[in-house]
Amino acid sequence: MKKSAFIALMLLLSSATFAQFTVSGELRTRGEYRDGYKTIPTSSTNSLTMVGQRTRLNVFYQKDKLTTYISLQDARIWGEDKWKADNNGLGLFEGWVEYRFNNNVALKAGRQPLIYDDQRLFCSGDWRTFAEAHDVARMLFTTNDKTLHFHLGYAINNDGDIEADAFLSEYSLKAIQYKNMVYGHLNKSWSSGFSASLVGVRDGFQADPSGTSQPDPLEVNYRTTFGSYLEYQTDSWFFSAAGYLQRGTALDNRDIKANFYSARAKYMFTPKNTLMLGYDHYSGTDFSSTDALTESSTFSTLYGPGHKFLGYMDYFGVPENHGAGINDLLLRANIGIGKKGELEATFHQFNLPEEYLSNGTQVDKNLGQEFDLVYSHKLDNAVTIKAGFSTFFYTESMEQLKGRISGQGDSALFGWVMLVVKPTFFSTE
Numbered sequence: 001m002k003k004s005a006f007i008a009l010m011l012l013l014s015s016a017t018f019a020q021f022t023v024s025g026e027l028r029t030r031g032e033y034r035d036g037y038k039t040i041p042t043s044s045t046n047s048l049t050m051v052g053q054r055t056r057l058n059v060f061y062q063k064d065k066l067t068t069y070i071s072l073q074d075a076r077i078w079g080e081d082k083w084k085a086d087n088n089g090l091g092l093f094e095g096w097v098e099y100r101f102n103n104n105v106a107l108k109a110g111r112q113p114l115i116y117d118d119q120r121l122f123c124s125g126d127w128r129t130f131a132e133a134h135d136v137a138r139m140l141f142t143t144n145d146k147t148l149h150f151h152l153g154y155a156i157n158n159d160g161d162i163e164a165d166a167f168l169s170e171y172s173l174k175a176i177q178y179k180n181m182v183y184g185h186l187n188k189s190w191s192s193g194f195s196a197s198l199v200g201v202r203d204g205f206q207a208d209p210s211g212t213s214q215p216d217p218l219e220v221n222y223r224t225t226f227g228s229y230l231e232y233q234t235d236s237w238f239f240s241a242a243g244y245l246q247r248g249t250a251l252d253n254r255d256i257k258a259n260f261y262s263a264r265a266k267y268m269f270t271p272k273n274t275l276m277l278g279y280d281h282y283s284g285t286d287f288s289s290t291d292a293l294t295e296s297s298t299f300s301t302l303y304g305p306g307h308k309f310l311g312y313m314d315y316f317g318v319p320e321n322h323g324a325g326i327n328d329l330l331l332r333a334n335i336g337i338g339k340k341g342e343l344e345a346t347f348h349q350f351n352l353p354e355e356y357l358s359n360g361t362q363v364d365k366n367l368g369q370e371f372d373l374v375y376s377h378k379l380d381n382a383v384t385i386k387a388g389f390s391t392f393f394y395t396e397s398m399e400q401l402k403g404r405i406s407g408q409g410d411s412a413l414f415g416w417v418m419l420v421v422k423p424t425f426f427s428t429e
Helices: 002-016 160-164 396-401
Strands: 020-035 048-063 066-077 090-100 105-112 134-142 148-156 180-189 194-206 220-233 237-249 255-270 273-282 326-337 341-351 366-378 383-394 412-421 424-427
Touching (some): 326 366, 366 396, 383 396
Antiparallel strands (some): 020 048, 020 424, 048 066, 105 134, 134 148, 148 180, 194 220, 326 341, 341 366
8 A cells, every 4th residue: 555655656746747736725815894885875874894705726737738727716705604504615716728739829718817908808806706707718829039919719608508408598697798709819019118909809798689579599789899008118117008999789789889098107216116197088978968869888898807997995896887987087106115015095086078977967077086095915925914995085976876865975985904825735846
């Protein structure tokens, strides 16, 4: 028995010299105090204290032309399960394989996050306890010097029980997930510090039936988003700009004619001490016009983060929800505290691009200001502690946007503390 175990161990160690094999984990616990998170509190609402927990076990393997990655995840809110119940909450967050045909061409298929540029259109949604990943196949092309990359991706979604069916049927998640998607992303970088990306995304959603008609799985409304993202960096300065157009047909069959643009300028006194000025514009629909009945000018952020942009209180986490668009002028300072600490302070001024809400009410464009404060401290290579505090100084227009009665709102507060532990259990590196 001992001899067999020794031989198995020697074989494992021998194979490890030819392959990269890593087993790692993530244990993230975040406590939150919500009294004005996402919407305006009133005297009749009660503050919420909650704890979210995410646990992941990751296995990475790479040998020759083959790379695989599996990430098992359990995401939960403390108390959602009975103490004495054996509720299986384990799921697959990532599970993909990448095969490199040569130095320039690879195929990557499976469940995987899509992350590009500043994550405005695609992201992993890391703030959320459950995070976000797509079931997608991607062709990856790159040049020998790695300065030019082109990704072409395709995804198609169906219900899980369709495997037993012989023909196409209605997609039950049609209201929240695309039926199919194809995208292309081209990025070129130069030694001067400049890089440019071109992106095009075409996603289709199964249309809702009109009147008393039955759902038609072949009737799909398509939306196209295309544009560019630019970056330029020197030793002391960082600049970025993005612009996207959106065309197609919305879920409610209106024509889409929307746009987005943003700009950032950051000065770096030191790598950890910076000052940044930014502006984001998400177009909205003019609900005072009769064109709003047949045309939507509301820009959708597709599969971008609901937390990274537009303030950490997530009043506009999905900016297309209220239809009127949003403008965000922000000023951010990052300050290094010692060798392992960093403080981030951000001030936002929010305004509506259009002065009419979806219910036809005319309002002042000024929605208010938000202040976000985040402190991060790295205890060691595997353990980080973060804490944040946010408050929103809203106007009467914001109260109307959120469906509140003017003058009845209370102070909006949001605070959180998060422990992030990312251990490496085993690695051949």
